[in-house]
Amino acid sequence: NAGVIQTPRHKVTGKGQEATLWCEPISGHSAVFWYRQTIVQGLEFLTYFRNQAPIDDSGMPKERFSAQMPNQSHSTLKIQSTQPQDSAVYLCASSLGWGRQNTLYFGAGTRLSVL
């Protein structure tokens, strides 16, 4: 079991460009969570899916951020027109997803730097 895989590990974009971050959850896990970590804001919840359906996206900045989970094996987080304040480590986690099986397993993260 390779764990949760996030790619790329590092991404540098220019202001105004688009960034797409990828997450492959642990096989058999039905829930996928996205978080953003910065020194100032800490670990912020962005969104989560269960069985590929979006359940709660209350943490997503509405205008430029979107997340998809087209199949069981991957989820993407897309940021359009990136801004310097989007610079952060974006973390993906997966879990079995139900009741007492919601232990989160995190990927190594994608460090996004917007110049």
Added chain:
Amino acid sequence: GDKVKQSPSALSLQEGTNSALRCNFSIAATTVQWFLQNPRGSLINLFYLVPGTKENGRLKSAFDSKESYSTLHIRDAQLEDSGTYFCAAEAVNTNKVVFGTGTRLQVLP
């Protein structure tokens, strides 16, 4: 305001001593998880708790859902325990997992 608050925000310990970290929730939580983020940035799950207590080696954690808090006790602290400890609460209605503000722990030789 913050829905999950941790205290203290930072702590230095001598190797071999004990400490307690606390997490207070302003949301109704069904479960709590504790994580250690090591200096490389990896988040490692330490405990997954329903109301009650669990113990694993030198670590012991408790979760009181009625009083809305959780604790993590570290016994006989070792250098490798250094890092940032996060608690995370699973919200009752949505199963969203909300993280606390973290406690940065430094164990000194």
